[in-house]
Amino acid sequence: MADEVVLLDYWASMFGMRARVALAEKGVKYEYREEDLRNKIKSQLLLQMNPVHKKIPVLIHNGKPVSESLIIVQYIDEVWRDKAPLLPSEPYQKAHSRFWADFIDKKLYDACSKIWSTKGEEREAAKKDFIEILKQLEGQLGDKPYFEGEKFGFLDIALITFYCWFHAFETCGNFSIEAECPKLIAWAKRCMQRESVSRSLADEKKVYELVLGVQKMLGVE
Amino acid sequence: MATEDVVLLDCWASPYCMRVKIALEEKGIKYEERAEDLFGGKSELLLTSNPVYAKVPVLLHKGKPLCESSIIVGYIEETWASPPLLPSCPYARSQAKFWVDYVDKKLFDAGGNIWRTKGEAQEVAIKDFIEVLKQLEKVLGDKDFFGGDSFGFVDIITIAITSWFLAFEKFGNFKVEDHTPKLSAWINRCMQRKTVAKVIPDPEKIYEFVINLKKMMGME
Numbered sequence: 001m002a003d004e005v006v007l008l009d010y011w012a013s014m015f016g017m018r019a020r021v022a023l024a025e026k027g028v029k030y031e032y033r034e035e036d037l038r039n040k041i042k043s044q045l046l047l048q049m050n051p052v053h054k055k056i057p058v059l060i061h062n063g064k065p066v067s068e069s070l071i072i073v074q075y076i077d078e079v080w081r082d083k084a085p086l087l088p089s090e091p092y093q094k095a096h097s098r099f100w101a102d103f104i105d106k107k108l109y110d111a112c113s114k115i116w117s118t119k120g121e122e123r124e125a126a127k128k129d130f131i132e133i134l135k136q137l138e139g140q141l142g143d144k145p146y147f148e149g150e151k152f153g154f155l156d157i158a159l160i161t162f163y164c165w166f167h168a169f170e171t172c173g174n175f176s177i178e179a180e181c182p183k184l185i186a187w188a189k190r191c192m193q194r195e196s197v198s199r200s201l202a203d204e205k206k207v208y209e210l211v212l213g214v215q216k217m218l219g220v221e
Numbered sequence: 222m223a224t225e226d227v228v229l230l231d232c233w234a235s236p237y238c239m240r241v242k243i244a245l246e247e248k249g250i251k252y253e254e255r256a257e258d259l260f261g262g263k264s265e266l267l268l269t270s271n272p273v274y275a276k277v278p279v280l281l282h283k284g285k286p287l288c289e290s291s292i293i294v295g296y297i298e299e300t301w302a303s304p305p306l307l308p309s310c311p312y313a314r315s316q317a318k319f320w321v322d323y324v325d326k327k328l329f330d331a332g333g334n335i336w337r338t339k340g341e342a343q344e345v346a347i348k349d350f351i352e353v354l355k356q357l358e359k360v361l362g363d364k365d366f367f368g369g370d371s372f373g374f375v376d377i378i379t380i381a382i383t384s385w386f387l388a389f390e391k392f393g394n395f396k397v398e399d400h401t402p403k404l405s406a407w408i409n410r411c412m413q414r415k416t417v418a419k420v421i422p423d424p425e426k427i428y429e430f431v432i433n434l435k436k437m438m439g440m441e
Contacts, residue, residue, distance in 0.1 A: 052323065052356070066312070066315045066316075066319075067319060068319055068322055071315055071318045071319055071322065072315075074315070075311055075312070075314075075315040091296050091299040091300045092282075092287070092296070094295075095287050095292050095293070095295065095296040099287075099289055102292065
């Protein structure tokens with residue numbers, strides 16, 4: 001019986017992109033459905049499939065929904081386990097990856113948003129926080145090609161989707177991420193050579209245009 | 222039995238620490254509890270084992286540190302297989318993880334807002350807290366446990382926080398049982414388990430702890 005896989009998503013969401021990368025790594029065919037979040041319109045299907053948080057991404061597998069991007073990636077890894085394992089198999093390594101993915105979720109998004117949604121001193125503070133967080137992650141990467149070692153995996157997926165937003169952060173904040181975290185940028189470029197990543201991430205110029213539009217709405221430049 | 226070499230950096234009142242202890246007890250793993258004085262001064266071991274957050278719980282297994290309670294419980298589940306705390310089917314596992322995440326994001330903070338506020342703000346906090354409880358009661362349904370017939374991951378993550386419910390109730394002047402009787406029944410059912418009863422402290426002591434905490438924070 002063929003699997004029916006639908007992804008409710010938004011083109012610019014770094015969380016939605018995580019699911020796209022994971023599905024691509026596993027070679028899973030799926031139907032992509034765009035939610036019109038820019039105009040704050042949520043479809044009936046989204047409200048039905050994620051009544052608790054009403055957020056994307058939602059993976060609908062044979063009619064059954066899975067929400068929260070990191071939970072979705074783990075689910076994809078467990079269901080399609082014959083190809084491209086994403087999480088380490090060893091429990092300590094797995095816990096380590098989950099810890100740092102959780103760190104990204106707790107810290108990175110808020111720091112990022114403040115860079116483009118605030119001005120003046122608040123923006124400078126946000127830039128400082130953002131770089132500190134990236135440096136901590138760069139420390140975890142060390143000299144390894146990927147976060148978990150030789151193979152691209154869960155923690156790489158958790159972070160790489162933010163990469164297409166870097167151009168917007170740099171331009172709004174007037175700084176260079178590469179100057180601060182060269183090893184991390186080298187890692188990002190390495191990941192972008194994977195088709196699963198380059199095809200799943202949004203175009204950074206379009207992301208920047210989106211940010212400009214939202215800034216206008218918020219009255220921030 | 223060989224020593225598993227498990228050390229837990231702990232604070233008796235922390236529901237996050239209680240979760241880890243219950244999981245270890247369920248798996249029958251012997252561990253050493255090392256109390257951290259979170260107000261007096263954190264130990265060198267805590268600061269070096271959890272440099273990112275400097276928080277308890279930290280589990281040290283053969284010297285290697287694990288942090289963040291839900292992640293620690295996941296590690297315990299995967300390291301010591303029996304009895305299983307998560308179902309084996311990937312979909313059921315994803316749903317369990319979703320509710321663990323929900324409880325983590327919502328329950329303790331909602332309760333915390335009750336003792337941290339007064340007047341109208343407190344009324345709103347109580348309303349929000351009860352909404353979270355009603356959501357959880359819905360998920361529980363007519364099952365004995367969140368895990369179904371057997372006590373599992375979601376039960377462990379949630380029951381630890383219920384140790385603070387008496388404090389929330391006293392500060393907010395309301396009773397959980399009046400709003401979510403099925404959830405209260407589930408609490409009592411869990412408290413009958415040896416592992417849970419051994420770990421969960423007397424809720425009256427938690428209430429006193431919160432009174433002292435408020436004094437220390439300069440709140441009336």
